[in-house]
Amino acid sequence: MVTPNEEIEVDREKGNFRFQEEHKYDAGVGLTEKTIDYICDVKGEPDWIRDFRKRALKVFESKPMPTNWATKDLDNIDFDVIRYYLAGDNRAKKSWDDVPDDVKETFERLGIPENERKFLAGVEAQFDSEAAYSNIKESVGKQGVIFMGSTEGLMKHPELFKKWFGKVIPTGDNKFSALNSACFSGGSFIYVPPGVKVSHPLQAYFRINAENFGQFERTLIIADEGSEVTYMEGCTAPKFDTATLHSAVVELVAMPGAKIEYVTVQNWASNVYNLVTKRAIAHEGATVKWIDCNIGSRLTMKYPGVVLKGKEARGEVLSIALANDGQHQDTGAKMIHAADNTTSNIISKSISVGEGRSTYRGQVHMPKNLKGCKNNTECDALLINENSRTDTYPAITVRGNKNAVQHEASVSKVSAEQIFYMQQRGLSEGEAMSLSVNGFVNDLTRQFPMEYSVELKRLIELEMEGSVG
Amino acid sequence: MSNTLEIKNLNVSIGDKQILKDFSLTVPKGEVHAIMGPNGTGKSTLAKAMAGHPDYEVTSGEVIIDGENIMELEADERSREGLFLAFQYPMEIPGVTIANFIRAALNARLPDDEELNAPDYYKALYAKMDMLKIDRKFTSRSVNDGFSGGEKKRCEILQMAMLEPKYAVLDETDSGLDIDALKIVAEGVNSMRGENLGALVITHYQRLLDYIVPDVVHVMYDGRIVKSGPKELALELESKGYEWVKELAGEVAAS
Numbered sequence: 001m002v003t004p005n006e007e008i009e010v011d012r013e014k015g016n017f018r019f020q021e022e023h024k025y026d027a028g029v030g031l032t033e034k035t036i037d038y039i040c041d042v043k044g045e046p047d048w049i050r051d052f053r054k055r056a057l058k059v060f061e062s063k064p065m066p067t068n069w070a071t072k073d074l075d076n077i078d079f080d081v082i083r084y085y086l087a088g089d090n091r092a093k094k095s096w097d098d099v100p101d102d103v104k105e106t107f108e109r110l111g112i113p114e115n116e117r118k119f120l121a122g123v124e125a126q127f128d129s130e131a132a133y134s135n136i137k138e139s140v141g142k143q144g145v146i147f148m149g150s151t152e153g154l155m156k157h158p159e160l161f162k163k164w165f166g167k168v169i170p171t172g173d174n175k176f177s178a179l180n181s182a183c184f185s186g187g188s189f190i191y192v193p194p195g196v197k198v199s200h201p202l203q204a205y206f207r208i209n210a211e212n213f214g215q216f217e218r219t220l221i222i223a224d225e226g227s228e229v230t231y232m233e234g235c236t237a238p239k240f241d242t243a244t245l246h247s248a249v250v251e252l253v254a255m256p257g258a259k260i261e262y263v264t265v266q267n268w269a270s271n272v273y274n275l276v277t278k279r280a281i282a283h284e285g286a287t288v289k290w291i292d293c294n295i296g297s298r299l300t301m302k303y304p305g306v307v308l309k310g311k312e313a314r315g316e317v318l319s320i321a322l323a324n325d326g327q328h329q330d331t332g333a334k335m336i337h338a339a340d341n342t343t344s345n346i347i348s349k350s351i352s353v354g355e356g357r358s359t360y361r362g363q364v365h366m367p368k369n370l371k372g373c374k375n376n377t378e379c380d381a382l383l384i385n386e387n388s389r390t391d392t393y394p395a396i397t398v399r400g401n402k403n404a405v406q407h408e409a410s411v412s413k414v415s416a417e418q419i420f421y422m423q424q425r426g427l428s429e430g431e432a433m434s435l436s437v438n439g440f441v442n443d444l445t446r447q448f449p450m451e452y453s454v455e456l457k458r459l460i461e462l463e464m465e466g467s468v469g
Numbered sequence: 470m471s472n473t474l475e476i477k478n479l480n481v482s483i484g485d486k487q488i489l490k491d492f493s494l495t496v497p498k499g500e501v502h503a504i505m506g507p508n509g510t511g512k513s514t515l516a517k518a519m520a521g522h523p524d525y526e527v528t529s530g531e532v533i534i535d536g537e538n539i540m541e542l543e544a545d546e547r548s549r550e551g552l553f554l555a556f557q558y559p560m561e562i563p564g565v566t567i568a569n570f571i572r573a574a575l576n577a578r579l580p581d582d583e584e585l586n587a588p589d590y591y592k593a594l595y596a597k598m599d600m601l602k603i604d605r606k607f608t609s610r611s612v613n614d615g616f617s618g619g620e621k622k623r624c625e626i627l628q629m630a631m632l633e634p635k636y637a638v639l640d641e642t643d644s645g646l647d648i649d650a651l652k653i654v655a656e657g658v659n660s661m662r663g664e665n666l667g668a669l670v671i672t673h674y675q676r677l678l679d680y681i682v683p684d685v686v687h688v689m690y691d692g693r694i695v696k697s698g699p700k701e702l703a704l705e706l707e708s709k710g711y712e713w714v715k716e717l718a719g720e721v722a723a724s
Contacts, residue, residue, distance in 0.1 A: 412563070416523065421560035423544040424520050424553075425574040425628060432545075435573055439564030439611065 023128070027085035029212065031183060033057065039085045039183060043151050046158075056171045056181030063175040071328060073299050077273055082214045082245055084183045085129045092124070092134035092149055099125075103132045110236060112205050119451060121200035122147045126217060127207050129185040136202070144193040145229075147202055150218045153189025160191055165220055168251035168307070169279050176275040176301075180216045180249040187217030187248065192227040192258075201230040201263070201449065206246075208237035208272070214245040221251070223258035223286075232263040232452065239269040243298065246272055252280035252288055256310060259287045265452055267459055268297035270327060276302045279334070282342075284310025291448055292319040294329050295459050303361055305334030308342035308373075315344040318448075320441050322460065323356030323388070324467055332361035332393075333377075337403070341372035348379045349441050352388030353433075353467045364396045364405065371402035379409040382440045384433060384467075412440075434464035471536040472498045474552075474636040474667050479530030481511075481518040488514040490692035492530070498635065498667040503678055505703060506689035507711040512671045513557060515689075516640040520554040521547050534636060549578055551635030555625040555642050561613040567624060568594065568608035571631050578632075597630040601657045619650030626657040636667045643677035655680030675707040690718040 027038045033054060040050045065074045093099045096113055107113060107125050116123045122136035124147070136147040146157060154161045171181040188204050208215050223229050237244055246268065254260045260280065268274055274297040280288040290304035306315025317333035335344035350358035364375045375398075381390035390411060398405050414436045422432035437460050438445075445453040474496040481489040488511045496502045506512055518525040519532050521544035531538045539547045562570060571594065576585050598605060603623055613621050622642055629637055639658065643651055658668065658681050670681055678686070678700065686702040687694045695717040696702065706713070 415560075418560045418562060420520075420522055420544060421556065422562070422570075424548050424556075425570070425632065426545050426548040426577040427573055428545050428577070429543075431573065431577060435565055435570070436562060439562055442564040 023086045023088055023210070025085065025087040027083065029083055030080045031057070031082070031084050035084050036182060039185060042085070042087070043185070044155075045151065046155070048162075049154060052166070052171075053182050056178050059172045060175060060178035060182050063172070063178060066175060070301060070330065071299060073328065074273075077243065077245060081212055081242075083210065083212055084214050084216070085185055086210050086213055087128060087130040087185075088132070089130065092131035092152075094135050096133060099132050103127050106207060106209065107133070107205065110205065110207070110234075112203075115203065115451070119200060120203045121198055122202040124149065124188050124204045125207070126186040126205065126215075128210050128213060128215065131186055137200075140198060140200075143196045143198075145196060145198055146189065146191040148189050150184065150187045150189050150220065153220065157189070157191065160222060161189065161220065164222055164251065164253050166251075168253060168281050169249055169277050173277060176247045177249050177277045180218060180247050180277070183214070184216045184218035184249065186215070187219040187250075188221070188231070189219070190221040190229065190231065192223045192229045194225040194255075195227060197228040198230070201232045204231070204233045206233060206235040208244055208246065211240040211244070212242055214247065217248045219248065219250040220253075221260060221262070222253045223255060223260045225255045226257040227255075228259040230261040230263065230449065232265070232449070235264075235266040235268060237269045237272055240271060242271065244269070244272045246274045246276070248276045250276070250278040254280060254282045254286035254288050254313075256284040256286060258283070261289045261291065262304075263291040263449060263452055265293045265295075265455055265459070266297070266300075267295050268300075270296060270298055270324070272297045274300040274302065276300075278302065278304040280304075280306045280315070282306050282308050282310065282313035282315055284339070285312045286310060287314040287316070289316040290318070290333070291452075292317065292331070293452075293456050294319070294321040294331055295463060297327060297329075299328045299330065301330045303332040303334050303363070305336065305363075306344065307336045307338060308344065309338050311339045312341045313339060314342070317346045317348070318444055319348045320444060320456070321348075321350040321358050322437070322463055323350065323352045323358040324463055325354035325356055328357045328359070330359040330361065332363070334363040335365070335375060337364075337366040337370060337373045337375070340370050342370075343374045345375070346377040347444055349382070349444055350380075350390060351382045351384065351437050351440065352390050353384045353464070355387050357389040359390070360392045360394070362394045362396070364394075364398070366398045366400070366403045366405070368399035370400065373403040375405045377405075377407045380440070381411045382414065382437065383411065384414045384437075430465040430467070433467070434461040437464060473533075473535070474498075474669070475531070475533040476515075476519070477531045477533065479515075479518065479532065480528045481514055481530075482526045482528055483514070483524060487528075488692055489518065492693050494669075494687060494694060496636065496667045496669055498535075499664040500684040501662060501668045501670060501681060502685045502687060503670045503672060503683035503703065504687045504689050504694075505672060505675070505706055507714065508673065510689050511692040512673075512689055513640055516554055516638045516671060519547075519638060520544055520552065545577070548632075553629050553632055553634035553637040555622075555629060555637065555639040557641040557644055559613045559621045559625055561611070563611050563614050565612050566609050567612055567627070570612045571628055574628070574632060594631060597627060600660055601627055601630065602653055603627060618645030619647065619653075622646060622650065622654050623657070626654055630657065630661060634666070636669070638669045638671065640671045641673060642670070643672055643674060651677065652680060675703045678703045688714055688717065690714045693721070695721045
């Protein structure tokens with residue numbers, strides 16, 4: 001382990017660097033059927049995917065922007081100047097030695113190969129539209145665990161892939177799920193056979209390197225009966241002058257008794273529109289836990305959900321959002337109870353700094369015919385300085401009287417007196433702020449995998465240091 | 470002059486109102502001075518202005534620590550220069566444990582490329598806690614969060630013991646304390662007395678000075694010192710009451 005100070009030196013500019021782009025494949029700007037044909041041809045995809053994509057394009061075009069309930073900032077996305085597919089190579093490498101030097105250096109600076117050696121069972125590293133590197137530890141592969149890119153998954157394991165692809169999140173779920181369905185590339189396909197417990201996390205890293213670019217990864221994770229898996233994703237992009245779009249779709253399927261933990265620590269540059277749809281189906285006795293940390297981006301809209309389809313299934317969303325100057329974190333959770341004795345837990349913590357804005361949207365649905373369902377929702381917001389803003393929109397629909405719901409919300413402020421108190425002990429203003437923010441999220445981050453709570457703590461420190469004028 | 474805390478002609482305002490008026494005072498290292506005075510006379514303003522609170526506007530004057538004027542420094546820099554303020558109303562920092570808070574404060578005193586050694590830190594922390602008769606479980610509680618008045622003040626004294634300031638200002642440390650808590654806090658302060666510490670004890674009541682016996686007592690009224698004397702002055706003040714102070718202030722103003 002390097003010393004924390006060294007890490008901070010590396011991190012200060014973390015993500016904000018780029019190399020000259022040299023893309024062998026470039027679909028050009030704008031999205032038409034031709035773009036889709038280009039993507040399908042490069043990838044060598046079967047016709048059913050081509051049809052799927054083209055249908056999705058029509059859905060995307062027909063759906064209005066959801067500005068009736070969401071921010072008007074969405075209208076600033078210019079879909080005609082975005083490049084929808086950019087790849088240096090269309091096949092991921094199994095060894096870092098085979099990855100082109102500039103790409104390899106990018107991931108080395110982000111610490112990916114080092115983390116892989118230290119604590120991961122497998123890594124997929126996506127650079128713009130395609131994974132540059134994808135590998136799984138031999139011991140994990142031998143247990144029958146499949147971990148590969150979405151394209152490889154749909155070609156090599158069509159029977160598994162087709163069964164669940166687009167079933168958890170249908171194309172028409174929302175405008176951006178339709179967009180992703182039309183032009184998805186990259187992301188992970190994971191299958192864990194019955195009873196297999198993957199001892200170490202699988203990690204994906206999503207890197208945007210190109211300007212005017214849209215990254216549309218698609219992830220499908222299937223944990224078969226009684227299996228367990230933890231998947232972690234990290235994301236960065238350099239700071240460009242123009243907006244970049246990241247619009248992923250992530251579908252999780254937890255078969256009876258399975259456990260999936262999905263951890264996201266994103267650190268997007270402040271001009272990325274991050275519009276992501278994430279949902280899981282939890283069958284009988286299964287548990288799905290989303291841990292979602294949103295730092296950076298211009299606008300994030302993301303509401304991880306769990307459809308609690310089988311009895312005694314459990315869903316959990318633990319989320320942290322940090323909205324700094326000029327950023328809007330519009331995040332939340334969805335819990336759809338669809339069987340008896342299902343339980344869900346939502347804990348959301350948001351921090352708004354400067355002119356930053358955070359919004360919580362939660363949906364909890366329990367129909368009348370169910371019994372023994374429980375939900376606990378806690379939303380805590382922390383405001384740092386007077387101009388920041390937080391809104392909470394909980395939508396809890398509970399019918400019948402055999403279910404229990406609990407909702408708590410709080411808003412607190414880091415006061416000037418608190419900062420002064422800490423400064424009087426010798427902490428700089430930035431240190432004082434990051435300490436109070438870390439204190440605010442502490443009870444939540446304690447539940448995160450250790451490597452990620454350390455990472456998060458550091459990102460918060462960097463973010464807070466940067467916010468002090 | 471070095472080895473002193475020197476406050477020279479300090480003028481401080483809040484908004485349009487001038488609170489401290491050419492306030493001057495010198496505390497040599499190794500001594501404990503007390504400032505007594507009625508409410509609203511500027512005692513807490515003095516403490517906060519010295520520490521660099523942004524709401525207090527210092528219009529002129531200096532605060533000199535061992536020869537260096539600290540008035541141009543930020544609050545955190547003043548702290549690192551060796552000035553400690555024990556707050557009358559310590560702030561809560563939810564989610565940040567006492568152990569982590571003090572550690573962060575100590576780390577802030579180290580060069581950028583150095584980090585506190587954790588086992589040594591805890592050894593030192595536990596030793597100070599034992600000295601202050603503080604339960605070790607205390608360290609895992611969030612700073613001042615849900616603390617009783619006595620716990621908050623003990624937490625202040627623990628921080629002071631760990632940060633080892635050159636000069637400490639104790640602002641109404643006796644407020645909100647019952648007599649047992651007061652004794653414990655006073656014992657803590659007394660245990661730190663010595664040639665490496667100068668202390669300024671601000672209090673409204675003489676009671677605290679039974680336990681922290683000062684070398685010098687200053688009586689403050691309307692933004693300035695109106696009388697200074699040995700520890701017996703506190704008793705005199707107690708018996709004569711603050712009306713006497715007003716008379717003294719009249720004499721000072723007339724002189």
